[in-house]
Structures are given as structure tokens and as C-alpha cells.
Amino acid sequence: MSTFQVELKKVVDDSYDIEIGFNLTGKLIEDLKQGLVGKIQKFAVVTDSTVQELYAQKILNLLTDAGYHANMFVFPAGEKSKTRQTKEDVEDAMLEMEYRRDCCVIAVGGGVVTDLAGFVAGTFGRGVPFINYATTLLAAADASVGGKTAVDTPRATNLIGLFNQPKKVYIDIAAWKTLPKRQLSSGMAETIKHACLANYDLFEYLETHMEEILACEKEACEHIAEENCRIKYQVVMKDERESGLREVLNLGHTVGRAIETLSDYRLLHGEAVSIGMVAQAALSVRLGYMTEDEKERVIRLLEAAELPVAIPDYIDREALVKKLYTDKKVRDGKLRFVVEKGIGDVVEFEPNVYATPVDEETAREILLQMK
């Protein structure tokens, strides 16, 4: 018997920039010419059926005009497309068009597109570079920092995927204007979540600027886009592998994810998270970390963003309790929740432990007491 040691210690630099502004397609092409992804000449523009005409076609044309080889790969819009099958379809289409390892993926769209395209890039030819061109507030809040990519399966959301950092992220606020009102509100849920877990000032800003934001006014939108990135970055930086602190980003998601799945995606992700935020606030009050008034303030802010705050009647509460167990925070068969502390902070239960076991009966009571 003998042992052979494989030494694989090294410095990895996954740093990248997030560019926030209005109409950034020209900047993207400029960056590519400046060598953003080295000498790569071949680009797979991955997008969905909604964004295709609005933005992806424009980017494709600009790439072609600039002399790059580029093709567009389109899948049907919606969370239901975030599957292994869609990933396979995009891969097969890319292989069919002779894409190999010397290409770059450009994701153009919202969170579903960036999640899926980032995952495609991560396993295509064992990893090719990718760029996120985020066209929604949700993608700006959720997909721009953290490198999380994934697809859903019938049994669990986001459980098949990988950590994969983009080469650059563009947050095009002009694109938010093209969003249906419901989508924009959905994106606000993650921003409100960020404020709740980390930044009381942002919470107050949202309370006083919601109208400007929903009207896509430049200054207010740039401010929240930046704050979203900053909060997420601070959390993610300290805990890239989601071992402890990063779980705080799961605030409101324990119930939110379960409701999203049980609604069969009739609820948008942010809408489900909004309802989950109400549930977590109720739990926080119950555990003594938040006052009833603070909870009401959270609910009023969600309502101001035109988000739902009640569990839809068509969702069976018992099925919902059962569904909570598919949450990735579940450990040793026990439900675990992140708990808000007042407004703008979360409870650290033990050093580097931000989720606490909650027994099923408590979870059930909270869900039954909600509207």
C-alpha cells in the first residue's frame, strides 16, 4: 500500500465588475473589444422568448456587426423552463451549431435566464466564460452577485447547479421600463429582503421612494441597484460557499420557495418571497426578535411595492407545511429558519449560525394564522 499526494493549492481570482446604468449594449461590445473574455470570437446569446425581441436581438446584431460569430439560443419564458431539459436543449443546439470550448455564453434576461445560462456555461466543455446582461430588477438583486446558478427538478428548486462567477454583469435599468408591472414588483421583494436583513437605511429609503422606483426613475433605481449589489456582496464575500452567513439571504425563502412550487409558478418568485417575508416576520415576533409594529411596517412596505402578503386560498396549508421539508436548510430532518431582528438585521444564534431549528407545530401555527 502506498499513498500518492496530489497538491492542488492555488490562488483563484474570480473578481469581476458590475456595471449599472441605462442602455448598456454598446458598452458590452466595447468591453469585448477591449478583451473582456480574451481572444474569444464566438458567442452564444442565451435568452428567453420575452427578452429575445426586446434586447437579445439587439445584442446579437451588435455582436455580428462587430465581426464576432454569434447565435441566439431561445427558450420559453418562465420559471417552468428552468429545468435540466432546457439546459440539455440549449447544449444540443450549441453543439449542433459547432460550439465547442472556445466560446462565451452571454445571458440576456432575468433571473431564470441568468441562472440557467450560467449553469450551461459552467458545464459546457467543462466550463466556458459567461457574461450576465440582466434586464430585470430581480436579476439585478438576485443573480448579479454570488455566482449561484441552478435549475429546478420536480422534487426541489435550485438543487441541481453550481457556483460559477460571471466575467461581468450589466444591470440595464432602461430594461426595467419594459417589464410588466407585476415583474417589477416581484423584483422588489428581494430588495426589500436585503433591506430587512442588512440595512435599515435602505428600508427607510424604500418606504419614502417606492413611487419613483416603480416609475423606473433613474436616480432611485441606480441607488437600489447599487445597494442590492453592496449588501449581497458583503454577505457573499464573507461566505462564498454558503456555510453560514450566506444563509441570511434565505430570509423569507423557507416559506417563499415552498409557496412558489405549490402555486405551480402561478406566483412569481418575488411574489412568493413576499408572502414568505410576512411569515418570517410573524415567526420573528413569536420568537421575540421583532415587535408587532415592525412586522406591520414590513407588511406595509411589501404592499407599497404592490406585492401579495397573504397565502392564496388555492394553496393547501398542510401541503405547504409538508413542502417546507424540501428546503435546503433542512438538517437532520428539522426545519430551519433565518430570523429577522428588528428591521435591518438578523439573529446570529451561535457564532456563524444564522438559521435556527423551528418545530413543525410552530411553523404550522404561523401559516394558519396568516391571512
Place this chain on the structure above:
Amino acid sequence: MSTFQVELKKVVDDSYDIEIGFNLTGKLIEDLKQGLVGKIQKFAVVTDSTVQELYAQKILNLLTDAGYHANMFVFPAGEKSKTRQTKEDVEDAMLEMEYRRDCCVIAVGGGVVTDLAGFVAGTFGRGVPFINYATTLLAAADASVGGKTAVDTPRATNLIGLFNQPKKVYIDIAAWKTLPKRQLSSGMAETIKHACLANYDLFEYLETHMEEILACEKEACEHIAEENCRIKYQVVMKDERESGLREVLNLGHTVGRAIETLSDYRLLHGEAVSIGMVAQAALSVRLGYMTEDEKERVIRLLEAAELPVAIPDYIDREALVKKLYTDKKVRDGKLRFVVEKGIGDVVEFEPNVYATPVDEETAREILLQMK
């Protein structure tokens, strides 16, 4: 317009040990108890229908006896199982059995199992640790160092996957005795390849010890297992992302992979590589880097290992030429080959460039001249 910088520079330590010996199942359990994968208590033993009874069941029993939670996930043996569908099946079975992020994958088997299970582990819950228990010479030579995991698609082999380093590799030479003779020979192809590209002494050792190796004698087998690891490690260490040097491991694979696919997997991987090694030697002679005598020595060694050295009649030569273009080394539509230099070295065409463009007509002539 504003830019937000995401700094993600860090030190990553993916170091691990390769344990080489006879009957290492007990050592595996001992290592787990010593904390090889931390506090993880849940193990997914992934294997194929051939290895299931021979080794995986034993490991499963030992895990259960030691108080761990463990289940076995079995797929049909053979390269044809190395697909996205099999990956999906294993994932679904794991999710069904309530596997989440707090688990470890143990791959028990040959190269197909370690490639597939390593890929499953890399994307399950965005990455869980995995351990390779290699039961074949091929897995020892090919899958123990380098972190390459992948599946095949109808259009290309090994193009969907990722780099994922195991926590430890066990090379159980006792398992080689249970291999069909044909499998053992197939594994020898990668060993011969390693000798050809990097180590003349190993080539001579193989010439003089082939009988002992094919009889699975301890000393000879441990020696070649170690040499395989060493050569691969030296190459991979210097070029983990396969940007240049690592392409030398592709010696013989340009033609080999294409033949493997066109044979519809009637040929084992190593058998196809053996034929590819003859093709690369012929190319090397043609380009003036090898003598006719050296080429004959390579062919004799392959024959001594009971490997095929002629292209089967059922493979159409023109289809083979066309198939070469699915090779991942193809760049700008041009075929590229790694070229052996004498015996035990490869040609470095430019600094850090080890593959050279070969025009289609030259490739065709070489394939037509082969038996």
C-alpha cells in the same frame, strides 16, 4: 452609469491523496471515521451494474455497519450509460431518498462511474464532496488525477461536465483481478499512452513486464499505478485548466475518440485509444518526429497488451475523417493533433503549444494507410 467591483480572489486548496493497494474498503471506512469529509453522515454510493455486487455492496455494508446512512445508486454498466439522462436518474433517486446538500458521493467502479458520479457530485446541491474508489486500471490511469468529470451527448463525448477534485482516490488493485481480460487490456492503453508521451523508462518497463501486469501481480501493478498517477499529476499540476500542456494527455485520442463513437461503443475506450495511438505514431513518422522502428515498437507494445492496432472493417474511413471534427482540440475549424517525439516525449510546437494543425488530406491518408 456606475461600476461596482466584486473582489473574489482567494486561495483554494483541492489537495488530496491517492491510496494505492490491495483491498482498500476497510481503509476507506477508517478514513471516513478520521474525518475525511468532515461531519457528513450520509453517503450516496454510485456504481454500475457490474461493480455493484463485486465491490459496491461490500462498501455499502461497511458504511451501514459503521453507523452511517448510506444508499446505493446503480446504473447499467457501459459507456452508453455516461449520459445526461443517467445523471438525471441518479439525481432524482437521490432527491427521492431525501439526499440534500449534507451528503457525500462515493463513486465505486471504473472510468464511466467515476466520470459520471464526479459530475453528479459537482452539481448536486451546487456541489457536494466525492470520493473515487477506482476498481479498474483505466480508472486508475485516467480518472484518478485531473478532476475531469463529464458525460457524453449524441454529438460529442465528454463535452458536458466540469472540473471537480475528489476528496480522496482509492486504487484497489485487487479489483483488477475481477476484470475481464479485455477490460484490463483496455486500461493498459492509457498507461502505454502515458509512457509514450512522458517516460521512456516506463515504456521499457512495460515492454519487459507485460506478463506480470496482465496477471495482476502486486509489485508490477503498484508500480504502473504509481507511475500513471505521477505522469498525469506532473502534466495536470502545471496546467489544471487544460490551456496548453494538458493537451498532451490527448495523445492518440483524436482518432481514438472518433473510432470509439463510430464503433457505437463496440470498442472499449482503451481499445479505441490503442488504434488512435497507432495513428498518432504514423503521423509522427510522417512529420519526421519518430522513426519507423519506434512506431513498430509502439505497435508491438500495444499488441503485447492484447490491444487492437487496426481500424475495424465496419468503420467507414470517410465517416471517421468527418468525425475527427467533433474533437475538442479543433480550433477555427482545423483538426489539431498532439505528436509524439521519439518514445517518451511529445513535440512542443511553440512555447506551451502541444497540438499542431493537420490538414484533412494528411489525416485521411494516414487513416487509409492503416490496416
